[in-house]
Amino acid sequence: MSDRRKPYPFDLIEPKWQTLWEERRLFHAPNPGEPGFDPARPKYYVLDMFPYPSGAGLHVGHPEGYTATDIVARYRRFRGCNVLHPMGWDAFGLPAEQYAIRTGQHPEITTRENIAHFKKQLKRIGFSYDWEREITTSDPAYFRWTQWIFLQIYNSWFNPETRRAEPIATYSGPDPNSVRLAYVAEVPVNWCPELGTVLANEEVIDGKSEVGGFPVVRRPMRQWMLRITAFAERLIDELEPLDWPEGIKLLQRNWIGKSEGAEVQFEIAGKDETIAVFTTRPDTLYGATYMVLAPENPLVDRLTTNEQREAVANYRAQVSAKSDLERTDLAKEKTGVFSGAYATNPASGEQVPIWIADYVLMGYGTGAIMGVPAHDFRDYEFALKYELPILEVIAGDETRTDEILVNGVRTGIELRLDGVAIHSPLIDGLPTADAKRKIIVWLEEQGHGHRTINYKLRDWLFSRQRYWGEPFPVVWREGRHEAIPDSELPLVPPPLDDFKPTGTGEPPLARAHDWVRYSEAATRELNTMPQWAGSCWYYLRFCDPRNTERFVGKEAERYWMNVDLYVGGTEHAVLHLLYARFWHKVLFDLGHLSTNEPFQRLVNQGIILGEDGRKMSKRWGNVIDPLDVIADYGADAFRCYEMFMGPLEQMKPWSMTGVEGVSRFLARVWRLVMEENQAGEWVFAPAVAEIEPTRAQLKVIHAAIKKVTQDIEALSFNTAIAQMMIFVNAFTTAEAVPVTALRTLLVLLNPFAPHLSSELWETLASRFPIAPNEITDQPWPEYQAEFLIEHEIEIALQVNGKVRDRITVANDASSEELEKIARANERVREFTANQTIRKVVVIPQKLVNVVVN
RNA sequence: GCCGAUGUGGCGAAAUGGCAGACGCAACGGACUUAAAAUCCGUUGGGCUUAAACGCCCGUGCCGGUUCGAGUCCGGCCAUCGGCACCA
Numbered sequence: 019m020s021d022r023r024k025p026y027p028f029d030l031i032e033p034k035w036q037t038l039w040e041e042r043r044l045f046h047a048p049n050p051g052e053p054g055f056d057p058a059r060p061k062y063y064v065l066d067m068f069p070y071p072s073g074a075g076l077h078v079g080h081p082e083g084y085t086a087t088d089i090v091a092r093y094r095r096f097r098g099c100n101v102l103h104p105m106g107w108d109a110f111g112l113p114a115e116q117y118a119i120r121t122g123q124h125p126e127i128t129t130r131e132n133i134a135h136f137k138k139q140l141k142r143i144g145f146s147y148d149w150e151r152e153i154t155t156s157d158p159a160y161f162r163w164t165q166w167i168f169l170q171i172y173n174s175w176f177n178p179e180t181r182r183a184e185p186i187a188t189y190s191g192p193d194p195n196s197v198r199l200a201y202v203a204e205v206p207v208n209w210c211p212e213l214g215t216v217l218a219n220e221e222v223i224d225g226k227s228e229v230g231g232f233p234v235v236r237r238p239m240r241q242w243m244l245r246i247t248a249f250a251e252r253l254i255d256e257l258e259p260l261d262w263p264e265g266i267k268l269l270q271r272n273w274i275g276k277s278e279g280a281e282v283q284f285e286i287a288g289k290d291e292t293i294a295v296f297t298t299r300p301d302t303l304y305g306a307t308y309m310v311l312a313p314e315n316p317l318v319d320r321l322t323t324n325e326q327r328e329a330v331a332n333y334r335a336q337v338s339a340k341s342d343l344e345r346t347d348l349a350k351e352k353t354g355v356f357s358g359a360y361a362t363n364p365a366s367g368e369q370v371p372i373w374i375a376d377y378v379l380m381g382y383g384t385g386a387i388m389g390v391p392a393h394d395f396r397d398y399e400f401a402l403k404y405e406l407p408i409l410e411v412i413a414g415d416e417t418r419t420d421e422i423l424v425n426g427v428r429t430g431i432e433l434r435l436d437g438v439a440i441h442s443p444l445i446d447g448l449p450t451a452d453a454k455r456k457i458i459v460w461l462e463e464q465g466h467g468h469r470t471i472n473y474k475l476r477d478w479l480f481s482r483q484r485y486w487g488e489p490f491p492v493v494w495r496e497g498r499h500e501a502i503p504d505s506e507l508p509l510v511p512p513p514l515d516d517f518k519p520t521g522t523g524e525p526p527l528a529r530a531h532d533w534v535r536y537s538e539a540a541t542r543e544l545n546t547m548p549q550w551a552g553s554c555w556y557y558l559r560f561c562d563p564r565n566t567e568r569f570v571g572k573e574a575e576r577y578w579m580n581v582d583l584y585v586g587g588t589e590h591a592v593l594h595l596l597y598a599r600f601w602h603k604v605l606f607d608l609g610h611l612s613t614n615e616p617f618q619r620l621v622n623q624g625i626i627l628g629e630d631g632r633k634m635s636k637r638w639g640n641v642i643d644p645l646d647v648i649a650d651y652g653a654d655a656f657r658c659y660e661m662f663m664g665p666l667e668q669m670k671p672w673s674m675t676g677v678e679g680v681s682r683f684l685a686r687v688w689r690l691v692m693e694e695n696q697a698g699e700w701v702f703a704p705a706v707a708e709i710e711p712t713r714a715q716l717k718v719i720h721a722a723i724k725k726v727t728q729d730i731e732a733l734s735f736n737t738a739i740a741q742m743m744i745f746v747n748a749f750t751t752a753e754a755v756p757v758t759a760l761r762t763l764l765v766l767l768n769p770f771a772p773h774l775s776s777e778l779w780e781t782l783a784s785r786f787p788i789a790p791n792e793i794t795d796q797p798w799p800e801y802q803a804e805f806l807i808e809h810e811i812e813i814a815l816q817v818n819g820k821v822r823d824r825i826t827v828a829n830d831a832s833s834e835e836l837e838k839i840a841r842a843n844e845r846v847r848e849f850t851a852n853q854t855i856r857k858v859v860v861i862p863q864k865l866v867n868v869v870v871n
Numbered sequence: 872g873c874c875g876a877u878g879u880g881g882c883g884a885a886a887u888g889g890c891a892g893a894c895g896c897a898a899c900g901g902a903c904u905u906a907a908a909a910u911c912c913g914u915u916g917g918g919c920u921u922a923a924a925c926g927c928c929c930g931u932g933c934c935g936g937u938u939c940g941a942g943u944c945c946g947g948c949c950a951u952c953g954g955c956a957c958c959a
Contacts, residue, residue, distance in 0.1 A: 025909085265875050265954090272874070275958065297959060310959090352957080375957095382958045389959090396957055420872080474958050588953075662895070664884060668877085669952075676883065679895050682910095689910090737885070740894035747894090750911085814890040819940045821890050859939045864889050869939045 025685035026692070027700065028652030031777040036144055044794060045091075045146040047102050049562060049574045055100070062099040063578050064091045065557055065617075067586030067594075070108045070549075071132035073117070076139045077634060078642045078660070078672060083585040083623040085657045086666050086733060088145045090583060092769035093730045095146075096798040102578050103146060104560040106153035107133050110161075111549050115486040118517045125486040125517070129156055139644060144653045144772055151563045155552025156486070160559065162508030163569035164551050165491040169501050171604055172200040172492070176248035183248075183607035195498075199245045199604060202499060205479060206314070209237040209523065216483055216523070236338050239523065242481040242490065242545060246600045250274050250473040253599060261619040263667075266591045273592045275474025280458050282388065282467035284309060284361040286321055287369055293317060293361055296383030296472050299390065300461065301453035303365040304442040305411035306388035308401065309372045310354065312380040313337045321372060323358025330355055330374060337376045351423050352377050352400045363388075364466040365444065365457070375400060383472050393433055395420045412437045412450070478597065480548060483525040485517045487546030495540040502536075511546070553594055554601040557581055557616055569610075576612045584617040585666075591622070621733060626663070627671040634672075642672055654771035655681040661735035661770065680739070684774055686746050687767065690755055691778045703755070708786060711756045716805040718748045719759055723801035726766045735770070742767060757786050762799050814865040815840050817849040821865075833860040840866040 039045060048055040064087045069080060091103040107129075114125035114132075133154065140147070153160050174183045175197040186194050195201065207216045212232035216239070246253075254274055257267050279298035286293060293309060311318055313334045322330045333355040354375030363370050370389075377396055378387050391401035392410040399422040401408055414437020421430050439445040444460055445453040461467035481490070489509050491502045502509065512530030520528055525544040528534060536542050555569070562574035595617070602616045627633060628640025635641065647656045659680040664670045693703040711719060722745040729738035745763055749755055760782060768775040779793035790796065808829055813836070815823040823845035827836065837858045840846055846868055853870035860866050 268875070269954065272955065275955095277958075279959085295959080299959080377957045377959095379958070387959045394959070396959075399957095472958080474955095591954080662883085668884095670883070673883065673896070675896055683895085685910095736883090737894080740885075743894055812890085816890085816940075819889095824890070857939060859889090861889055861940095865940090867889080867939055 024652075025681055026652075026688035026774070028654060028684075028773065032142075032144065032653050032773040035773045035776050036141060039146070040149075043150070045101075045103065045148050046150050047100055047148050049571070050577045051573065059098050059100045061102065061578060062091075062094040062583075063102040063561075063581045064094070064583045065103075065560070065581045065585070066105065067584070067590060068106045068108050068553070068556060069136060070111050070113075071129060071136045072113055073128070073132055074636075075132075075135050076644055078644055078647070079587075079626045079634065081140075081143055081644055081656070082626055082660050082666070083587070084140070084143070084145055085660045086621075086623065086735065087583065087585050088657075089661070089730060089735060089769040090733070091146055092772060093798070095794070096765065096768070096796065098797075102151075102560065103148060104151040104153075104563075105140065105145070105147040105149070106151075106556055106560065107136070107155065108549065108553050108556070109133065109154045109156035110487045110552055112484070112486075115484060115517055118486070122515065126156065129154075142648055142653060143644060143656065146772070151560050153556060153559050153563050155556065158508040158510050159566075161488045161552065163559065164488050164547070164555070165507050165509055166504060166569060167555060167601065167605065168200065168488075168547070168551070169491055169504065170608055170610070171244060171601070172198055172501055174199045174604060174608060176245060181252065183604045185608070199248065200480070201243055201245065202240055203243050203477075204238040205241050205243070206236045207239050207241070208234050209239070210234045236340075241479055242543075244478040244480045244600070246478045246596075247473060247475050249600055249603055250276065250475050251471075252603060253475075253596065256599075256603075256615055260615060260617070262617075263620065263622060266588070266595075266620065266622065269591050270596060273475065273596065276471060277473075278469075278471050280454075280461060280467050281384065281470045282364065282461060283465075284364060284370075284388070286372075287360040287362060289321065289359075291317075291320070293372070293386050294384045294467075295386045295388045296470065297388060299393070299454070300457045300467070301439055301442075301445060301448075301450055302390040302393050302411050303363070303388070303457060304439075305390040305392050305409045306363050306365075306370060307368075307391060307407040307409055308370050308389040309361055310375045310378045310387050310389055310400070311357070311372065312378040312385040313374055313376055314380040315374075315385040317386070318357065318374055321357055321359040322374075326356055326358035330357060333374060340376075351426070352396070352403060354400060354404065356404075364461070364464070365442070371406070373400075373404070373406075381476055382474065393435060395422060395431070395433060398422060398431065398433060399424060409441065410434070411439060411441050413440045414438055478600075480551075481545035482548050483519060483523070483544075484546050485511065485514060485526040487511075487548065488551055489527065489546055490543040492543040493536040493540040494543065499543070500540075550594060550597050554598045555605075557584075557598070558602075558605075558611070579611065579613050579616070580618040581616060583619050583621065585621045585623060587625070588622045595620070621667065623666050624664075624669040626660075627669065629672050629674065631671050647674075647677060651677050651681040652684075652773075654774045655684055658684065658739055658770050662739045664736055666733050666735065683739075683743050683746065684771055686750055687763070687771075687774065688778065690746065690749060690760060690763075691781060702781065702785060705753065705755050706757060706760065706782070706785070707754045709754055709756050711759050713805075715748070715752070715756065715759060717808070718745055719762055720801040720803075720805040722766060723762065723799045724806070727798070727801070730769065739770065742770075757782065761788070761796075764793060765796050765799055768793055811863055813863065815843055815846055816865055816867040817846055818869060819867060822846055822849050829863065831862070833862055836860050836862065836866050840868055 066084050066087050091101050094101045109129045114128045117123065117128050118125045155161060173186050175186050175189045176199060177184045183199060186198060189197055209216055210232050254271055254276060257270060277298050279296060280300040281294050281296055282300060282303065283292040283294055318330065352375060354373045357372045357374055359372045360369045361372055389397040389401060391397040391406065391408040393412055403424045412434045414434055416436055417432040417434050419430060419432050421428055436450045439448050439453040445456050448456060458469045489511050491507060491509050492499050493502055512527065512533035514526060514529055516529060517526055520526060527544045534542050558570045558575065561578040562571040565571050598616055602611065603614060605611045606614045628638060630638065630640050632638050632640060644656060655677060659677040662680050663676065691703055691706060692700045695701050722741050725741040726738045729735065749759065764775040764779045776793050783791050810826050811829050812824050812826050814821045815825060823843055837860050840858065850868060850870050855868060855870055857869040858866065
């Protein structure tokens with residue numbers, strides 16, 4: 019392949035133009051106030067999800083979204099916009115740290131090398147990034163501001179009255195630390211003693227570590243949390259007006275998981291204490307025949323009777339040995355244990371037993387439920403197994419069917435979920451919705467409960483026991499945390515030569531004894547921030563990446579935000595996009611930003627599969643390296659193929675012969691302007707001439723302008739390329755090629771194949787000068803509708819919806835004329851013979867449909 | 872289980888409710904060439920009738936509906952992919 023003759027000399031022209039662009043700073047976007055800034059132009063901010071620079075380098079999946087945004091960026095520049103199109107590196111991350119543990123090479127070195135490789139690849143593809151805005155999240159000049167933002171969050175609280183984050187100083191309660199948006203809490207984590215580290219849920223399989231198979235236990239550890247739950251309501255509401263795929267919005271809404279219901283207090287029999295439960299079905303309160311507490315619920319200790327103490331302790335030990343994955347395995351049977359205690363159902367006054375079971379989760383609601391077995395499949399399953407009473411409180415015809423598993427037997431059962439309340443004196447006869455409303459009013463009057471809203475969203479566990487991350491700008495003095503002054507930022511991680519976990523649960527930073535000691539009385543926080551931190555605000559830094567006074571200059575932020583188009587993979591549909599929105603809202607509330615949402619329009623590109631239709635991976639040996647493709651076909655062909663494969667958002671397999679087809683198309687464009695002489699050199703083609711395009715050619719030209727323009731706006735790049743292929747096919751056989759047609763084609767093609775079009779433009783301009791003489795200074799062409807009109811068009815004649823003939827008529831033929839022609843048509847008469855014509859439907863310029871019985 | 876997306880030739884795919892398969896790949900035939908590559912031209916959804924079709928029938932996962940007309944709209948299934956998953 020490599021010794022194959024190139025279809026056109028992309029290997030010469032592509033590096034040439036890449037160098038030229040860089041020398042001319044062609045894609046540098048000046049900020050307001052900077053030399054060269056033109057305030058008259060509209061702004062356009064088009065952003066890619068920046069990559070983690072892994073050792074493997076770019077694969078063909080990355081440049082799919084990057085090419086799409088590059089086309090939009092180049093198109094917007096033609097349209098006269100100030101375009102912000104930046105790129106940077108999400109550089110903190112586990113792989114570099116693990117490499118450091120294995121080899122001793124500092125993550126910073128690994129990261130720097132990987133970035134260099136990524137950057138080389140991106141540059142070779144010819145993306146029009148403003149490289150002067152490049153940022154790296156692991157650069158102290160960057161993470162100084164990540165730490166600063168953390169302190170903004172730390173020094174804020176959520177005021178429920180205003181529904182906004184406010185400086186902690188406006189909080190008048192007794193303990194500000196209890197309301198900070200960044201706080202410390204003991205939370206259960208997956209701790210692997212053998213590996214000496216905490217593991218993510220996904221790294222724990224059947225209670226053992228994925229690596230090594232060592233036992234993992236759940237153990238509470240002191241962790242930093244961010245109070246994202248305070249923003250749950252706004253994260254749902256303010257999602258609504260955004261131009262995002264509906265599916266992604268839904269994913270976020272479901273993740274936040276809002277449910278409305280009531281909190282109900284049950285008094286514990288014989289104790290001056292109550293248990294609060296959350297329920298979405300307060301209307302079934304009379305049917306609550308038992309209660310369940312989560313095993314971790316602290317109430318368990320206080321209410322378990324002496325007779326049950328041992329059984330309860332055993333059960334809790336059993337549960338804590340399970341991983342989250344095991345515990346939430348739906349295929350397993352429900353388990354539980356009786357606490358020995360009873361509570362009073364506030365509605366019926368009945369004494370109901372209090373059980374402990376792990377199907378109730380401590381992290382949701384109050385960590386306790388009322389069991390309504392007659393109208394909840396989970397409660398029914400549990401009640402059946404432990405022989406608890408089942409009382410129906412809803413009547414009606416509608417039922418739902420599900421399967422339950424009791425004592426190893428699967429049974430299909432039917433339950434009534436909606437209907438009319440029965441056996442419920444306060445609400446008897448009321449349909450479910452009304453019953454809910456009325457019982458809540460009653461609960462509130464009696465002081466037994468109140469209306470409330472619950473979210474699935476949990477606060478964000480924000481600390482990691484790692485080396486390669488942002489250190490917290492926090493010190494500990496006498497067991498209390500406090501912020502370090504802004505003047506001490508950036509707080510740089512200490513130098514270490516051993517990056518391994520310490521084995522005690524203490525983060526690796528504990529090894530740097532001198533660094534840890536902040537003063538006589540204070541020591542530094544040892545945890546680091548998770549990888550998400552840097553990517554939570556990078557789009558803001560791009561607006562003003564070299565600012566040393568602020569995380570982003572006020573004017574720059576006001577000018578560039580929001581992001582007009584954000585393209586990236588669905589894998590970030592929830593976490594990254596939710597976290598970034600959360601930080602953005604805090605900064606907005608505190609008056610640092612001008613917008614309350616960061617990303618106006620979001621598009622997810624689909625995954626590119628290997629040629630075998632499988633996901634690209636080393637394991638299958640089907641990974642494609644962009645540089646290999648570019649070596650054989652050039653960057654323009656690579657870019658165009660990535661876009662020609664199919665719709666941007668769709669999953670699609672790679673095909674090398676497909677690349678070849680697109681490469682042939684570009685070579686045909688080349689040969690419209692150049693031809694090979696006897697010596698095998700490329701010389702200017704004599705067919706190119708300053709002549710007027712024919713009427714037919716004008717139609718092709720203007721159809722292409724219209725279609726390519728519309729398709730770029732709609733991100734439908736595959737069909738835009740198809741239209742340009744039609745253009746080129748129409749001109750390849752032409753005796754003489756009008757210069758104006760070529761100029762139009764080259765501008766349309768430039769966003770897709772910038773090198774080829776720039777080179778041909780230059781060649782053309784040297785023979786037929788035009789002002790301005792640079793392709794990038796051209797206006798985007800406008801189509802003229804008059805050239806698209808055909809005087810004679812072909813329409814279809816149908817009988818009962820089936821095409822029976824095609825005829826050519828005048829474009830402006832009236833409905834009456836068309837009907838007359840159709841009725842007289844020989845083929846139509848053939849198919850309507852001996853039948854009654856019921857109706858004739860005429861769609862001018864399209865078809866005539868004759869309806870017979 | 873719940874939610875979402877997708878389903879069209881041998882393949883990637885096009886089609887504001889109006890002529891299904893644009894454009895490209897692959898395949899086949901031809902031109903150019905001593906030859907090959909490259910390039911250019913042509914054919915290419917399936918079936919039937921036929922000497923040949925420019926003739927007829929079928930065809931957008933399956934079943935039904937709305938409509939003069941459905942790949943497109945509605946209802947019900949099936950399959951594949953993705954997300955969530957005891958959330959009370």
